[in-house]
């Protein structure tokens with residue numbers, strides 16, 4: 474079995490060196506020409522947050538969790554512990570034949586997270602492009618199976634990256650669902666459109682369970698942009714029904730201040746909650762809806778509710794994807810695949826190490842399997 478490295482490099486950025494080691498470029502949403510790919514400690518005045526005055530307490534677990542993915546603090550999982558984890562969550566490539574056997578006679582539905590799954594993690598969220606080959610692999614899969622992108626990003630942004638009209642998109646962590654705008658497969662016609670909210674003219678299915686939160690999300694976006702202006706490297710991303718506060722490019726010494734600022738703002742908005750992704754704090758409405766709900770909604774919309782001949786495959790790399798893995802685990806149908814190079818707590822059954830392995834897995838899904846009993850004549 475491959476001997477992977479430990480947690481230490483979990484959030485290492487593809488093609489970028491660690492922030493502290495870089496020079497020459499700045500990463501700040503408030504500087505003209507921000508579009509650099511790499512992070513750098515920008516020379517900004519230190520942020521002083523009067524925690525007592527703001528009435529904010531930072532639960533140790535939050536800051537600890539922010540630090541947990543930092544190379545400086547992470548504890549590598551190696552040796553027997555690592556091997557044990559890999560036995561519980563084997564490679565989906567190595568186990569492909571048994572996955573194919575489990576899916577035999579069932580209708581596969583594919584759910585794909587975007588960042589860290591179809592595109593490598595990079596310092597600048599606006600540059601998280603997917604490769605042409607990956608796009609072609611996803612396109613090929615969507616020709617055979619209903620395929621959905623399930624992302625924390627807003628739909629428009631993730632569509633700009635993926636550029637495939639034939640897919641379903643669940644943006645804003647599943648709070649904005651849209652069916653394909655092109656009738657690319659026979660499946661699209663069999664949809665039992667369970668419609669909520671609005672949608673594009675050609676959209677088959679739409680769902681926006683957090684529509685009423687749009688004004689408050691916009692308001693908090695403006696407030697947070699202002700608050701983050703003094704924290705070098707911080708970036709607030711508007712994902713329509715949720716917000717992301719990125720700290721990948723913030724000096725670790727400032728993480729506590731950033732966390733406190735975000736929490737101070739949140740205190741005024743009890744209808745919003747905070748979750749954590751990969752070097753990002755995510756703000757979203759307090760509604761009972763997540764990527765797992767989106768997966769259930771799409772399965773139902775596709776007419777698979779209550780059927781046992783469906784085999785959903787969900788591939789994702791982030792904590793928010795765990796909600797979908799849990800749904801599959803509870804359904805006892807299909808599989809969750811976590812994209813990770815390192816052992817992590819997960820409900821997923823299988824793993825893939827990185828987007829290039831995701832691509833390989835997707836290609837295998839549509840490749841005709843050679844007949845195992847065939848003898849050479």
Ligand SMILES: O=P(O)(O)OC[C@H]1O[C@H](O[C@H]2O[C@H](CO)[C@@H](O)[C@H](O)[C@H]2O)[C@H](O)[C@@H](O)[C@@H]1O
Pocket residue numbers: 586587588589593594595596597598599601623624625626710712717719721750751752753755791793
């Ligand atoms: O559900 P996802 O599609 O995985 O979206 C989750 C977040 O992904 C993006 O942030 C992450 O990727 C960035 C680009 O590689 C990286 O710079 C950042 O540190 C990661 O957290 C996206 O920008 C967020 O808005 C999403 O919430």
